[in-house]
Amino acid sequence: MGAGPAALCIVAELVEHGLNVTALASHTPEKPWPNTYGIWAEEVETLGLESLLGHRWSNTVSFFGDGSDPNGKKPTIHNFDYGLFDQNSLQQSLLKRCQGLIWNLETAEEIKVLGQETEVTCKSGKKYKARLVIDASGHRSRFIRRPNNGPVAEQAAYGVVGRFNSPPVEKNQFVLMDFRPDHLSQQEKNEPPSFLYAMDFGDDIFFVEETSLACSPPLSWSTLRARLQARLSHRGVEIREIIHEEHCLFPMNLPLPDRTQPVLAFGGAASMVHPASGYMVGALLRRAPALGEQLALAMSIKPNLDSSALAQKGWEVLWSKELVQRHRLYQFGLSRLMSFKEDELRDFFATFFRLPTKDWSRFLANTLPLPKLILVMLKLFWIAPWKIRRGMIFGISTSK
Numbered sequence: 001m002g003a004g005p006a007a008l009c010i011v012a013e014l015v016e017h018g019l020n021v022t023a024l025a026s027h028t029p030e031k032p033w034p035n036t037y038g039i040w041a042e043e044v045e046t047l048g049l050e051s052l053l054g055h056r057w058s059n060t061v062s063f064f065g066d067g068s069d070p071n072g073k074k075p076t077i078h079n080f081d082y083g084l085f086d087q088n089s090l091q092q093s094l095l096k097r098c099q100g101l102i103w104n105l106e107t108a109e110e111i112k113v114l115g116q117e118t119e120v121t122c123k124s125g126k127k128y129k130a131r132l133v134i135d136a137s138g139h140r141s142r143f144i145r146r147p148n149n150g151p152v153a154e155q156a157a158y159g160v161v162g163r164f165n166s167p168p169v170e171k172n173q174f175v176l177m178d179f180r181p182d183h184l185s186q187q188e189k190n191e192p193p194s195f196l197y198a199m200d201f202g203d204d205i206f207f208v209e210e211t212s213l214a215c216s217p218p219l220s221w222s223t224l225r226a227r228l229q230a231r232l233s234h235r236g237v238e239i240r241e242i243i244h245e246e247h248c249l250f251p252m253n254l255p256l257p258d259r260t261q262p263v264l265a266f267g268g269a270a271s272m273v274h275p276a277s278g279y280m281v282g283a284l285l286r287r288a289p290a291l292g293e294q295l296a297l298a299m300s301i302k303p304n305l306d307s308s309a310l311a312q313k314g315w316e317v318l319w320s321k322e323l324v325q326r327h328r329l330y331q332f333g334l335s336r337l338m339s340f341k342e343d344e345l346r347d348f349f350a351t352f353f354r355l356p357t358k359d360w361s362r363f364l365a366n367t368l369p370l371p372k373l374i375l376v377m378l379k380l381f382w383i384a385p386w387k388i389r390r391g392m393i394f395g396i397s398t399s400k
C-alpha cells in the first residue's frame, strides 16, 4: 500500500524476488513525489546509487556561532559531500525494478485479518486479499498499531526555491544548519529554535528553508515563513521570484509499531524516520533488501505461514533487537535536544560536529553498530562543555 519512496523501495525488492505482488496506491506511482530528498553522498556511494543525485555539494558548512562578531560568523566546515536526489531518477529507477507489476489506483480503508490471508477493503468498495499486507502509506497511517506515548514531536519547515536580490548562501555552497540568532530579539530567542537549511542550485537559483528540528506542538508554517523572511532581510537578502514552495511536516519520534501485529509496515508507517535527524530515504534503500529477502524466503520455504506469522518474520528483520535499542538511544537524544534553548542547541551541534567525520556521519545515517553508537555518544559527552553535559543527562534547560 502506497507509492512513496518506502513503497517503491520494498516493492522493487519483492518483485525482484519473484513474489506475486499487488500494489494499491491512492494515485499513480508515476506522479512526481512532492518532496525534495537530501542525503549525505557517502550513503548513496555505499549503495552504488550516486548517479541518482541531481545536485552534489563539496562546500558543505553549518553555522553555530551567535553571528554577532567575526568569530561568531565563522562556519563549521563539514568536509563531507551532500547531495539531493534527482526525484525523477530515483522514482524511475525504482519503478523500473517493478516491471510487470500492476498498480491498482485504490485508497485502502479497512484491513481485516482473516487468518491465512488479510483482506484490504478500498474506498471503491473493492476488496483485495493477500498472504501479507505491507503498509507503506506514510507517517500518518491509521492501520498500524503503536503505543500512545503522549504528544509526538514533528519536524516542520517552510522553504522556497527561487531567485534572490543577492545570494543567500555562497556560490556552490550547501548549508546544513545556520543557527545564527543575530536577527532575533531576546524574546524570540526563548521560543523554540529553528535554523536555515539552504543550498545553491546554480543559474542564480537557491533553496532556503527555515526548519524546526522537532517540536510539539510543531512550529506553524506561518511562523517559519516569517522567521525565514526576518533571517534573510537581516542579511540584506530579498526573495525576487518564488519557483517552488515546500511545506514540510512529519513526526520525528513516532513510537515504534507494535511488532506483534499481523500487518507489516515499511517507511514512515513503520516509524523508520531517524529520530535525531529526520532523514529516512537512505534507511529505506539500505533496509529494504534484507526485508525483501527474508519475506521471500519465509514465503517459499513455509507456504503455510499465515499473515500473522509472515508479519512476525518481517517485523523481526525490520526492527531487530539491535535496531530497536539504537532507535531508543536516538529517541532519548532527541528528547534531550528538545529541551535545549537556542544557545545550548548551537553549543551542542558545534560539539557534535567536532566528532571525527566517520562518527558523526554514521551516527546521522544510523549505520553504527550499537556498541560503537554508545561509544560515539560517550565521546560526545566527553568533549561537550559542562552545561551541555548537564543537559544531555538531565534534559533540563540550563539557560537563565
Ligand SMILES: Cc1cc2nc3c(=O)[nH]c(=O)nc-3n(C[C@H](O)[C@H](O)[C@H](O)COP(=O)(O)OP(=O)(O)OC[C@H]3O[C@@H](n4cnc5c(N)ncnc54)[C@H](O)[C@@H]3O)c2cc1C
Residues within 6 Å of the ligand: 001, 002, 003, 004, 005, 006, 007, 024, 025, 026, 027, 035, 036, 037, 038, 039, 106, 107, 108, 109, 136, 137, 138, 139, 246, 247, 248, 249, 250, 266, 267, 268, 269, 273, 278, 279, 280, 281, 282
Ligand atoms: C517536505 C519533506 C521533506 C523531506 N525531506 C527529506 C530528506 O531530505 N531526506 C530524507 O531522507 N527524508 C526526508 N523527509 C522524510 C521522509 O523521507 C519522507 O516523509 C518520505 O516521503 C516518507 O516516505 P513514505 O513512502 O513512508 O511516505 P509518503 O512519501 O508519505 O508516501 C505515502 C504513499 O502512500 C499513499 N497512501 C496514503 N494513504 C493511502 C491509502 N489509504 N491507500 C493507498 N495509498 C495510500 C500516498 O498517496 C503516498 O503515495 C521529508 C519529508 C517531508 C514531508
